[in-house]
Amino acid sequence: MTNRSVQLSTDPPYGPPRRGRRLSQRISRLTEVPTGSMVELPGRGSTYVVDLPGPAADAPTVVLLHGMVTTAMLNWFPSLKELNERYRVVLFDQRWHGRGIRSERFDLDDLADDVIALADVLGVEKPILVGYSMGGIIAQLTAHRHPDRVGGLVLCATTYRFQEKWRERAFHRAWGAVAASMSETAYRRAVLRWSKLPVLPESSWPVGRMDRWAMGEMRSLSGWALTQALAVIGRFDSSEWLATLKVPAAVVITTRDRALPVYRQLEMAKMIPGAEIFLARAGHAACALEADVFVPVLLEACRSVVSSARG
Numbered sequence: 001m002t003n004r005s006v007q008l009s010t011d012p013p014y015g016p017p018r019r020g021r022r023l024s025q026r027i028s029r030l031t032e033v034p035t036g037s038m039v040e041l042p043g044r045g046s047t048y049v050v051d052l053p054g055p056a057a058d059a060p061t062v063v064l065l066h067g068m069v070t071t072a073m074l075n076w077f078p079s080l081k082e083l084n085e086r087y088r089v090v091l092f093d094q095r096w097h098g099r100g101i102r103s104e105r106f107d108l109d110d111l112a113d114d115v116i117a118l119a120d121v122l123g124v125e126k127p128i129l130v131g132y133s134m135g136g137i138i139a140q141l142t143a144h145r146h147p148d149r150v151g152g153l154v155l156c157a158t159t160y161r162f163q164e165k166w167r168e169r170a171f172h173r174a175w176g177a178v179a180a181s182m183s184e185t186a187y188r189r190a191v192l193r194w195s196k197l198p199v200l201p202e203s204s205w206p207v208g209r210m211d212r213w214a215m216g217e218m219r220s221l222s223g224w225a226l227t228q229a230l231a232v233i234g235r236f237d238s239s240e241w242l243a244t245l246k247v248p249a250a251v252v253i254t255t256r257d258r259a260l261p262v263y264r265q266l267e268m269a270k271m272i273p274g275a276e277i278f279l280a281r282a283g284h285a286a287c288a289l290e291a292d293v294f295v296p297v298l299l300e301a302c303r304s305v306v307s308s309a310r311g
Contacts, residue, residue: 065135248308
């Protein structure tokens with residue numbers, strides 16, 4: 001697969017970010033973002049994939065799974081350079097996100113099976129799955145559905161269930177009813193948005209400012225599609241089988257997370273046999289907005305899982 005780079009200028013005339021908006025130093029230092037190409041997953045559809053060769057032919061492969069309301073690159077771009085110094089790095093847009101597979105329904109089993117289908121296409125037998133938020137849910141489910149095809153798990157800012165307290169149950173029940181009532185409309189509107197995505201350039205993305213590139217990524221998302229995705233994700237619960245996972249695992253807990261309770265992240269970590277816990281003093285959007293804090297912890301967690309997998 002051919003990979004190129006998006007040149008992202010942080011020099012004048014654009015200058016520093018406006019007052020009150022501080023970019024992570026890791027982000028402000030970036031001058032390029034890797035790009036990839038559309039890849040067909042036989043019998044499933046096509047998705048946007050970035051495949052970065054590792055420092056050596058035998059370098060472990062990590063597959064990065066992004067969160068909801070983002071794209072693969074928008075979720076992971078601050079960590080790619082340092083990850084790629086150690087591993088072959090693969091990331092892709094998941095269903096209903098960015099340039100991911102278009103399907104008539106959003107089903108978590110399909111998303112998990114997509115991971116293995118992509119591994120097959122790329123010739124990767126046992127990748128390390130690194131999942132953030134929704135991506136952590138998909139990583140868990142992939143390891144459950146395909147236990148012989150996953151080499152390890154790194155779960156970041158994620159959970160094993162959403163409905164425990166009565167307020168959570170009430171919210172997800174109501175949201176599910178609303179989403180179901182407009183599912184056909186949501187899919188039609190999502191298809192319309194997808195049809196208007198710009199054609200991928202042959203060589204590289206246009207040079208531009210980092211925040212403008214990020215807004216372009218955000219515009220590839222369909223709010224209509226995400227309403228359906230949220231309803232499905234809200235029903236996820238791995239508590240019945242999480243303890244049966246038998247792969248090296250690490251859990252990165254975002255200790256200032258206001259989206260997913262810290263105690264529930266900790267519960268999840270304790271349910272996975274042998275999982276090592278890593279703490280990132282950051283909020284739920286740490287992957288991009290607090291990369292200075294998150295990335296070093298991510299690297300430690302990946303190193304731990306890869307070492308255990310090799311052992």
